[in-house]
Amino acid sequence: MNKIPVLEIFGPTIQGEGMVVGRKTMFVRTAGCDYSCAWCDSKFTWDGSAKEDINLMTADAIVQRLKELGNNTFDHVTISGGNPALLKSIDGLVDLLHENKIEVALETQGSRWQDWFVKIDDLTISPKPPSSKMETNWTVLDDIILRLNQHHRLSHTSLKVVVFDQTDLRFAEEVHQCYSSIPFYLQVGNEDVEEAGVDQVANRLLKSYQWLIDQVMTNDRLNRVRVLPQLHALVWGNRRGV
Amino acid sequence: MNKIPVLEIFGPTIQGEGMVVGRKTMFVRTAGCDYSCAWCDSKFTWDGSAKEDINLMTADAIVQRLKELGNNTFDHVTISGGNPALLKSIDGLVDLLHENKIEVALETQGSRWQDWFVKIDDLTISPKPPSSKMETNWTVLDDIILRLNQHHRLSHTSLKVVVFDQTDLRFAEEVHQCYSSIPFYLQVGNEDVEEAGVDQVANRLLKSYQWLIDQVMTNDRLNRVRVLPQLHALVWGNRRGV
Numbered sequence: 001m002n003k004i005p006v007l008e009i010f011g012p013t014i015q016g017e018g019m020v021v022g023r024k025t026m027f028v029r030t031a032g033c034d035y036s037c038a039w040c041d042s043k044f045t046w047d048g049s050a051k052e053d054i055n056l057m058t059a060d061a062i063v064q065r066l067k068e069l070g071n072n073t074f075d076h077v078t079i080s081g082g083n084p085a086l087l088k089s090i091d092g093l094v095d096l097l098h099e100n101k102i103e104v105a106l107e108t109q110g111s112r113w114q115d116w117f118v119k120i121d122d123l124t125i126s127p128k129p130p131s132s133k134m135e136t137n138w139t140v141l142d143d144i145i146l147r148l149n150q151h152h153r154l155s156h157t158s159l160k161v162v163v164f165d166q167t168d169l170r171f172a173e174e175v176h177q178c179y180s181s182i183p184f185y186l187q188v189g190n191e192d193v194e195e196a197g198v199d200q201v202a203n204r205l206l207k208s209y210q211w212l213i214d215q216v217m218t219n220d221r222l223n224r225v226r227v228l229p230q231l232h233a234l235v236w237g238n239r240r241g242v
Numbered sequence: 243m244n245k246i247p248v249l250e251i252f253g254p255t256i257q258g259e260g261m262v263v264g265r266k267t268m269f270v271r272t273a274g275c276d277y278s279c280a281w282c283d284s285k286f287t288w289d290g291s292a293k294e295d296i297n298l299m300t301a302d303a304i305v306q307r308l309k310e311l312g313n314n315t316f317d318h319v320t321i322s323g324g325n326p327a328l329l330k331s332i333d334g335l336v337d338l339l340h341e342n343k344i345e346v347a348l349e350t351q352g353s354r355w356q357d358w359f360v361k362i363d364d365l366t367i368s369p370k371p372p373s374s375k376m377e378t379n380w381t382v383l384d385d386i387i388l389r390l391n392q393h394h395r396l397s398h399t400s401l402k403v404v405v406f407d408q409t410d411l412r413f414a415e416e417v418h419q420c421y422s423s424i425p426f427y428l429q430v431g432n433e434d435v436e437e438a439g440v441d442q443v444a445n446r447l448l449k450s451y452q453w454l455i456d457q458v459m460t461n462d463r464l465n466r467v468r469v470l471p472q473l474h475a476l477v478w479g480n481r482r483g484v
Contacts, residue, residue, distance in 0.1 A: 012459045021263060023467075217255060222266070225266055229476075231471070235452050
């Protein structure tokens with residue numbers, strides 16, 4: 001079946017992280033994940049708590065909803081999850097968005113390949129570090145990067161690793177070393193995805209960000225890199241749907 | 243003469259703004275500017291207050307100093323000012339950095355052309371909005387963009403406009419409309435470049451950033467854009483040399 005399980009559609013807002021940080025975009029968040037990261041900030045996409053909110057939608061219905069919300073004030077859509085790479089049916093949505101002259105960004109952990117990856121304008125592969133309690137399948141990840149390269153898509157691809165501690169940092173080094181030609185982003189982790197109070201969350205995250213900057217600046221295995229916070233969390237704290 | 247008037251060399255740190263936001267980089271800040279923006283955050287580069295600190299340095303001496311400070315922990319240098327585009331002598335520095343396999347970023351307001359612009363890896367042209375009290379020479383700006391295009395350098399170029407208010411926003415729309423194919427960045431202005439207290443500065447700037455996001459999200463003349471804060475000001479407040 002061609003329908004897509006959707007949990008949230010919202011925007012326009014900014015993309016808060018990664019290769020197109022700051023980009024005006026709309027978000028489509030799909031349900032379902034093959035991972036269950038310890039610190040996931042969207043657990044509702046896979047822990048069953050938002051099961052009732054899942055909408056099975058066609059690509060047409062999704063684009064219609066995006067236009068209702070964003071009118072003519074957007075030309076970029078970010079597909080996020082969960083892990084949207086579980087869904088073969090994203091293919092038709094990407095095509096329809098492109099027909100509407102809308103660019104498409106996607107984030108996935110790199111645990112599954114989909115043929116439609118080669119159509120994504122801004123593809124973020126985000127292997128999960130040890131603090132997540134997940135384990136990277138390097139064979140699958142290698143295969144994904146190889147296929148993207150074969151299709152000349154590396155200029156549309158980036159790698160991103162979230163870092164909470166020194167062990168994560170070693171993992172980030174390993175990923176960067178394996179695929180050194182691919183633009184590499186280090187992102188500061190959010191230690192408390194429940195904390196209320198926007199200013200408090202921002203000040204805490206900025207301290208963590210400063211820690212990560214300090215670590216990377218003195219590390220000669222992490223030179224050709226970008227170190228970023230999550231801008232949406234700085235602006236809106238742990239709020240959903242922004 | 244081939245020497246470069248240098249006011250600061252520091253890093254490695256992150257590039258806090260614009261097209262390579264978050265990038266690990268070293269900074270070389272040159273003295274002298276043809277502008278005197280009302281809200282300039284580096285007035286010491288042109289108001290005479292740091293005249294005694296200017297070092298006339300050869301490209302060799304600059305690269306040597308960069309290596310003393312950054313050892314083997316960097317592969318990117320940002321030349322900033324002031325307006326480095328006043329200096330023909332930057333040419334040799336760019337060549338020497340490239341010979342050392344170091345990428346070069348540069349920011350300038352677009353008031354002067356230099357032939358070495360075509361060698362810059364990450365070139366930010368930042369026309370100043372009305373709140374700066376400066377006036378853009380559109381003939382010069384047009385000519386710069388035309389030359390960069392003739393040299394196939396637009397993929398290494400971005401435009402950035404700082405926005406404090408609605409009038410600045412209209413100016414940003416105008417710039418984006420004139421050069422719609424060039425990656426466009428809107429950057430939130432810093433209303434108080436003297437305020438002490440890192441948390442206070444961060445919280446104030448994040449409120450201004452949210453205001454700018456709100457303005458851009460509902461504006462259909464600003465779709466293919468990125469909206470960013472100055473990350474270094476969020477982390478270190480108004481401190482110099484970071």
